[in-house]
Amino acid sequence: MCSDPVIKTQGLGKCYQIYDQPRDRLLQLLLPRGKPRYREFWALKEVSLEIRKGEALGIIGRNGSGKSTLLQLICGTTGASCGSLTRHGRIAALLELGSGFNPQFTGRENVYLNGAVLGLKRAEIEARFDEIAAFANIGEFIDQPTRTYSSGMLVRLAFAVSVCVEPDILIVDEALAVGDASFQFKCLERLDRLTRQGMTLLFVSHDMSLIKRFCNRALYLRNGEIRASGAPEAMAELYLLDMRDEQRRWASAGAIQVTVKTALNPEHGMAFGTDEGRITSAVFSNTGALYSSFVHGDSIEIAIDTLVSDAVTRPNISLTIQEARLLVISGVNASLQSGASENGWRRASIRLQFAANLAAGRYHITLKLMDGETEETSQLIEKQVALLAFDILPGNKHFLGIVDLHIKPVTREGQTTRATEEHS
Structure with a gap:
């Protein structure tokens, strides 16, 4: 892993203005110097971190903790309210399902559109198109409008584009939860290969086993702030601690806490x-x-x-x-x-x-x-x-994998003999 950071944030924050009624938004535009007619909601507060080349960073936290907001800021799809952000290299992202796709375009047209957004020339996209189509494996639907796609087909095509353009930084936000088991296996195998080759990965998931498997560091967000950062195993347990605490407080009306x-x-x-x-x-x-x-x-x-x-x-x-x-x-x-x-x-x-x-x-x-x-x-x-x-301790390993299930061949000679005797 390279020591140079490819992503660096300092005091990064994102604030949204919440209006109770549509007219309040209009009055705020007409009378900007008057009394504020909105409430501030800080989706992300004072986030400072460095992500280095080749690092696989898992981002965990409950819904509404600021995970997606952080990824959107890193991708540049939304602007920060405060703080600074620097990033280096080509970024490919799977954020909201179907984001970046024009629903009226065919899958083929959206591949070229997304490739252009990622900075690839048409010749480069053409050289990769067959690989992208094979990875997505959606057959003739590649030439149908993406508005006709199921959620599984959308994520297949989006993931295929993201990994086949060989990005410097890949961002995945819960996208793999949509695909079927065989496609998830193919995606995970490709992620494993790309991270070994030095690609930087930002991976958001509620599946702690995936975080432990693919990430060498985890960032735990809570209420828009960094709760902790460290080894994936420790962060997963800290996350589970907070979830257990919430469960016990709810079940006991606040009398018992973890x-x-x-x-x-x-x-x-x-x-x-x-x-x-x-x-x-x-x-x-x-x-x-x-x-x-x-x-x-x-x-x-x-x-x-x-x-x-x-x-x-x-x-x-x-x-x-x-x-x-x-x-x-x-x-x-x-x-x-x-x-x-x-x-x-x-x-x-x-x-x-x-x-x-x-x-x-x-x-x-x-x-x-x-x-x-x-x-x-x-x-x-x-x-x-x-x-x-x-x-x-090491010994003569006579089985595959981690656990020995004592799998052995079964001989059926006795059954064959009895069947022959009955037939005769």
């Missing part, structure tokens, strides 16, 4: 939750520590101790096994049997075991203490992120 808690593994993990309970201890049984190493096929056992309030009626523990970038590869949800109440609190312990049928490498284990029946409907009490770590 806050940062003490991490049992302060060197690598983080923790958050409520004051309804906590995970007091979690270790590998073979070492009594937060780290251990195993060989393929070993039995891995984890001892977990918890403390929950009497108000928690259905305590359970969630264990997820994650690869190096904290992408979940397996997990389990197990009920906890708590003991007798002592001063309003109950202790509960559990041991969980699984086989180390994994490829060689480093893995992490995240634990969640919850109240409820299932992972989807439970209320979070505490989450210890990447609390445990273990290595699977």
Whole structure:
């Protein structure tokens, strides 16, 4: 990654004037020196950042946090109210679905139009057209007006143009959520290739697994301001912390909130939750520590101790096994049997075991203490992120991928013999 920034902002902000009635807008135009007849809404406030060549920056945040506004400012489709912005290189962007397309033009005509907007000469567009058409794979619709396209066809053509013109900077704003599974796979493969070749990527998504996969840094926006910036794994967890907090406040009418808690593994993990309970201890049984190493096929056992309030009626523990970038590869949800109440609190312990049928490498284990029946409907009490770590030592790998599912050939000689006997 180059040290020179291709995008740099300093105190960048965008303010919109909100009018309660149409006549207020007219009066403001006629009497600009009079009393303001609008309310100010700052969609983006004091955003300062540097994005370097070859960097893949994920931008996360809830709806209305300012993500799209920031991208529009970087693309130049809207002007800033304050601050400065500099950018270098050709920018291709997938913002609002169908933006940049003339609905009366055919797909072919819109390819040439978008290529011209991106600064390509007609000969350059012609040289790339077959690749763009093949990538979009919309068949004869390439010569039909884009107003007749479905949302999936629009995003296919828009993405094909954006990636096939080989931009210096590619901006993707949730566009991949529209495409079907096969097209998403093709898009992700192309993004992976382009970022390896040094293209700068700005990627907005609510899918944290995609942010972790493609980005080496993440920017978390909240209420138009930078909440935090750092490793995608840490930013994803901070985002989930805020979402959990909002859920608990809503469900409890503001009585319960989710806050940062003490991490049992302060060197690598983080923790958050409520004051309804906590995970007091979690270790590998073979070492009594937060780290251990195993060989393929070993039995891995984890001892977990918890403390929950009497108000928690259905305590359970969630264990997820994650690869190096904290992408979940397996997990389990197990009920906890708590003991007798002592001063309003109950202790509960559990041991969980699984086989180390994994490829060689480093893995992490995240634990969640919850109240409820299932992972989807439970209320979070505490989450210890990447609390445990273990290595699977190199050996003779006889399977593909990360998890060994013991896939083996099946012989059906016995069935064939019986079928022959019955026929005769």
